[in-house]
Amino acid sequence: xxxxxxxxxxxxxxxxxxxxxxxxxxxxxxxxxxxxxxxxxxxxxxxxxxxxxxxxxxxxxxxxxxxxxxxxxxxxxxxxxxxxxxxxxxxxxxxxxxxxxxxxxxxxxxxxxxxxxxxxxxxxxxxxxxxxxxxxxxxxxxxxxxxxxxxxxxxxxxxxxxxxxxxxxxxxxxxxxxxxxxxxxxxxxxxxxxxxxxxxxxxxxxxxxxxxxxxxxxxxxxxxxxxxxxxxxxxxxxxxxxxxxxxxxxxxxxxxxxxxxxxxxxxxxxxxxxxxxxxxxxxxxxxxxxxxxxxxxxxxxxxxxxxxxxxxxxxxxxxxxxxxxxxxxxxxxxxxxxxxxxxxxxxxxxxxxxxxxxxxxxxxxxxxxxxxxxxxxxxxxxxxxxxxxxxxxxxxxxxxxxxxxxxxxxxxxxxxxxxxxxxxxxxxxxxxxxxxxxxxxxxxxxxxxxxxxxxxxxxxxxxxxxxxxxxxxxxxxxxxxxxxxxxxxxxxxxxxxxxxxxxxxxxxxxxxxxxxxxxxxxxxxxxxxxxxxxxxxxxxxxxxxxxxxxxxxxxxxxxxxxxxxxxxxxxxxxxxxxxxxxxxxxxxxxxxxxxxxxxxxxxxxxxxxxxxxxxxxxxxxxxxxxxxxxxxxxxxxxxxxxxxxxxxxxxxxxxxxxxxxxxxxxxxxxxxxxxxxxxxxxxxxxxxxxxxxxxxxxxxxxxxxxxxxxxxxxxxxxxxxxxxxxxxxxxxxxxxxxxxxxxxxxxxxxxxxxxxxxxxxxxxxxxxxxxxxxxxxx
Numbered sequence: 001x002x003x004x005x006x007x008x009x010x011x012x013x014x015x016x017x018x019x020x021x022x023x024x025x026x027x028x029x030x031x032x033x034x035x036x037x038x039x040x041x042x043x044x045x046x047x048x049x050x051x052x053x054x055x056x057x058x059x060x061x062x063x064x065x066x067x068x069x070x071x072x073x074x075x076x077x078x079x080x081x082x083x084x085x086x087x088x089x090x091x092x093x094x095x096x097x098x099x100x101x102x103x104x105x106x107x108x109x110x111x112x113x114x115x116x117x118x119x120x121x122x123x124x125x126x127x128x129x130x131x132x133x134x135x136x137x138x139x140x141x142x143x144x145x146x147x148x149x150x151x152x153x154x155x156x157x158x159x160x161x162x163x164x165x166x167x168x169x170x171x172x173x174x175x176x177x178x179x180x181x182x183x184x185x186x187x188x189x190x191x192x193x194x195x196x197x198x199x200x201x202x203x204x205x206x207x208x209x210x211x212x213x214x215x216x217x218x219x220x221x222x223x224x225x226x227x228x229x230x231x232x233x234x235x236x237x238x239x240x241x242x243x244x245x246x247x248x249x250x251x252x253x254x255x256x257x258x259x260x261x262x263x264x265x266x267x268x269x270x271x272x273x274x275x276x277x278x279x280x281x282x283x284x285x286x287x288x289x290x291x292x293x294x295x296x297x298x299x300x301x302x303x304x305x306x307x308x309x310x311x312x313x314x315x316x317x318x319x320x321x322x323x324x325x326x327x328x329x330x331x332x333x334x335x336x337x338x339x340x341x342x343x344x345x346x347x348x349x350x351x352x353x354x355x356x357x358x359x360x361x362x363x364x365x366x367x368x369x370x371x372x373x374x375x376x377x378x379x380x381x382x383x384x385x386x387x388x389x390x391x392x393x394x395x396x397x398x399x400x401x402x403x404x405x406x407x408x409x410x411x412x413x414x415x416x417x418x419x420x421x422x423x424x425x426x427x428x429x430x431x432x433x434x435x436x437x438x439x440x441x442x443x444x445x446x447x448x449x450x451x452x453x454x455x456x457x458x459x460x461x462x463x464x465x466x467x468x469x470x471x472x473x474x475x476x477x478x479x480x481x482x483x484x485x486x487x488x489x490x491x492x493x494x495x496x497x498x499x500x501x502x503x504x505x506x507x508x509x510x511x512x513x514x515x516x517x518x519x520x521x522x523x524x525x526x527x528x529x530x531x532x533x534x535x536x537x538x539x540x541x542x543x544x545x546x547x548x549x550x551x552x553x554x555x556x557x558x559x560x561x562x563x564x565x566x567x568x569x570x571x572x573x574x575x576x577x578x579x580x581x582x583x584x585x586x587x588x589x590x591x592x593x594x595x596x597x598x599x600x601x602x603x604x605x606x607x608x609x610x611x612x613x614x615x616x617x618x619x620x621x622x623x624x625x626x627x628x629x630x631x632x633x634x635x636x637x638x639x640x641x642x643x644x645x646x647x648x649x650x651x652x653x654x655x656x657x658x659x660x661x662x663x664x665x666x667x668x669x670x671x672x673x674x675x676x677x678x679x680x681x682x683x684x685x686x687x688x689x690x691x692x693x694x695x696x697x698x699x700x701x702x703x704x705x706x707x708x709x710x711x712x713x714x715x716x717x718x719x720x721x722x723x724x725x726x727x728x729x730x731x732x733x734x735x736x737x738x739x740x741x742x743x744x745x746x747x748x749x750x751x752x753x754x755x756x757x758x759x760x761x762x763x764x765x766x767x768x769x770x771x772x773x774x775x776x777x778x
Contacts, residue, residue, distance in 0.1 A: 160364050166254050174237065179232055224302060283344075325362050515613075538574060539572070544566065547566075549565060565615065565632040586607040658683065662686045666710065735757070
């Protein structure tokens with residue numbers, strides 16, 4: 001667990017309302033953790049969506065190059081990403097906050113090694129420039145194809161750079177970055193009219209109505225215009241102007257800049273073509289005039305101004321550092337192409353254009369290099385994420401195992417405590433009976449006390465089985481309004497006269513398919529809980545209504561299925577519960593009542609009943625206000641059947657029977673008790689301890705009217721299989737099975753057919769006599 005202490009797991013506890021349980025942040029939110037070297041303060045950055053399913057994570061696909069620069073702000077200075085889960089279905093680029101990123105290259109300080117590399121490139125370029133200046137006027141043959149090749153390559157580089165910068169603006173929202181992107185776009189697009197108006201390329205005089213000076217002035221505007229954009233970028237960046245627009249408005253700003261760049265190119269082209277006669281003559285054929293030198297000296301001065309502005313104040317950002325290299329190469333291009341040579345197509349003209357191509361390539365190359373570094377950081381972060389996720393999943397499994405052991409311990413302790421109390425009563429009364437053989441009244445009183453304790457044990461077991469959804473259920477299609485009306489008198493007697501009971505029953509209530517007895521027990525448990533929460537009196541309200549749970553509500557809870565439901569809400573005006581108490585309300589043996597006033601299984605039985613019926617249950621409770629427990633039961637389309645109201649039944653001797661019963665039971669003591677009970681009921685009894693002996697009896701001529709067998713018996717043949725074989729031998733034979741297991745477990749593990757009758761253990765003699773009469777009378 002030493003490694004586990006190196007990162008923090010943010011655990012979100014959800015209030016459990018019947019279907020909610022505390023969980024680790026993940027199902028919808030995903031893990032939230034931070035590498036140890038970072039601050040524990042949750043960062044405001046969102047970079048990668050881990051795209052997890054449960055606690056198993058798929059490795060995210062590497063983002064494209066534009067995505068890299070959208071998420072570059074998530075890279076920490078130390079080279080490791082801080083990971084947070086991105087909202088489902090959202091793009092990384094749409095996760096910005098209301099302010100711009102502080103990690104874009106235009107803001108991030110340049111490291112020392114980057115400064116050294118940039119200085120080396122500038123020095124090497126300057127040395128090459130000085131070495132080539134003496135040869136700048138060497139004439140070379142005219143190659144017209146050089147112009148479109150150069151302009152296309154140059155325009156493509158500038159266009160890619162503009163795209164990168166637009167993405168950078170989307171993340172940083174610096175107006176300076178947007179302006180520079182517009183400058184690169186302008187420089188790229190102006191190459192189109194330059195090619196079209198270049199004399200001798202597409203026509204002798206150029207297209208677009210160009211004059212002899214048009215193409216020369218367009219190239220001059222390209223050189224000077226780019227430097228003007230850089231100067232404006234540097235000035236605007238000094239003010240650190242961050243756009244107040246939201247991310248949703250950023251595309252509109254980019255579109256405006258794009259439109260402005262196109263409009264600027266159109267205006268400059270119009271001025272250089274239609275108004276070329278108004279401009280000074282800077283070229284004569286392919287030779288430059290004195291005006292060309294004067295104009296380009298001004299362009300070089302603009303370059304010097306740009307260098308000064310970019311180089312101050314310190315510290316220089318990464319982007320500004322390489323923009324300085326770009327401006328230097330740009331000035332070398334202007335000097336060789338326009339100042340130290342004599343005209344077009346000499347050596348200086350060609351070498352100067354190569355410097356221009358270098359200037360156009362610096363920024364995209366730098367961005368690609370930074371992207372490759374970012375890919376390495378992303379890969380490192382993904383490796384760290386996978387390791388953390390593996391460890392997190394293991395920690396979650398250990399936590400779940402500890403919670404299971406805790407729940408089992410609580411359940412075992414509760415069962416042991418309650419059953420030890422009941423066994424103490426039973427054993428104590430039986431001991432007293434043995435010592436009171438000559439006192440019939442005392443024996444009867446002690447026997448009744450032992451019987452009550454045993455019945456309490458039976459009820460406890462049934463509550464546990466109901467909670468575990470393994471109770472024998474007899475579902476019927478009923479109307480809940482009728483069941484509530486049937487049990488209302490009994491409910492008044494249970495809760496007392498100091499509590500007012502009000503019902504709000506929907507007249508058009510739909511039918512449901514449930515076990516009526518289990519529903520009545522659940523309703524009584526809710527009423528008793530409400531009564532105990534109102535020590536000084538109060539009001540219980542029982543409400544029924546039809547509701548429809550749509551897909552959006554069901555998606556919030558995996559335990560809820562969309563569809564039509566009937567809701568039974570039981571509300572009280574009691575003391576209410578805290579969120580911590582309501583989260584554990586359905587746990588077995590959890591109770592806040594005094595010792596002896598509750599077993600902690602009432603709400604557990606309610607929970608198990610609702611889940612068995614295919615519904616769900618919620619709790620809404622506020623301290624000092626009260627509690628509402630709502631049971632959602634699936635609607636049934638069939639018509640309900642009439643259910644007789646509950647009535648008090650006077651204890652009486654069970655009616656006797658007649659006939660011969662074959663009892664099959666492997667426990668000899670249970671077999672003896674059962675045989676004696678059946679004998680007292682008037683039946684003749686034949687016993688067998690296994691299936692083989694039972695089949696021998698059935699194969700004989702001995703008359704047998706009914707087979708009464710335990711389901712789980714030794715010998716390789718269970719009670720269900722014995723019943724099938726017995727009916728093959730004697731087709732008219734009646735069969736009644738018994739078991740301490742539940743019907744669901746028997747059906748799953750022992751192949752119990754649906755057409756066989758079953759009485760659960762433990763059973764009283766009256767219950768057994770009733771079941772026997774029903775089976776024999778069929």
